[in-house]
Amino acid sequence: MKRSRAGGKYVCLHSCGDLREIMAELVDMGLDIYNTVQPEIYDLRALKRDYGRYLTFYGGISTQQFLPYARREEVVVLSREVVSVMGEDGGYILAPTHAVTDDIPVENIIAMVEVARFLEK
Secondary structure, three states: OOOOOOHHHHOEOOOOOOOOOOOOHHHHHHEEEEEEEEOOOOOHHHHHHOOOHOOOOEEEEEEOOOOOOHHOOOOOOOOHHHHHHHHHOOOOOEEEOOOOOOOOOOOHHHHHHHHHHHHHO
16 A cells, blocks of 8 residues: 555545546545556556556456456466556556456456466565
8 A cells, every 4th residue: 555544544446437537636635546447448557657656556457358358378468567567666456447247267367366376476
């Protein structure tokens, strides 16, 4: 987490869609964690550059255009790429952008978990 909160509480917002127009105001209001980071909408490098020192980002692996169609190996590669961008200097939770639907192969979710486990070591 980027900031220490009184009582250990953090503010997390889930909102679909593009919030760039109000992101600075959300930070000013005390937002700590932003979910969902949709790669269909955001330039991940720009989002991290502009707000990474203020926010922890949650998501970034598309459940709409990627996970249902990708091969396991592609999920590993993309997950590592997203972590390298969004996780630089901390502040990133590797996760699908939304709930995992039944059109997403279980192998693809397992691949993401394996990437996350590797990062712990």
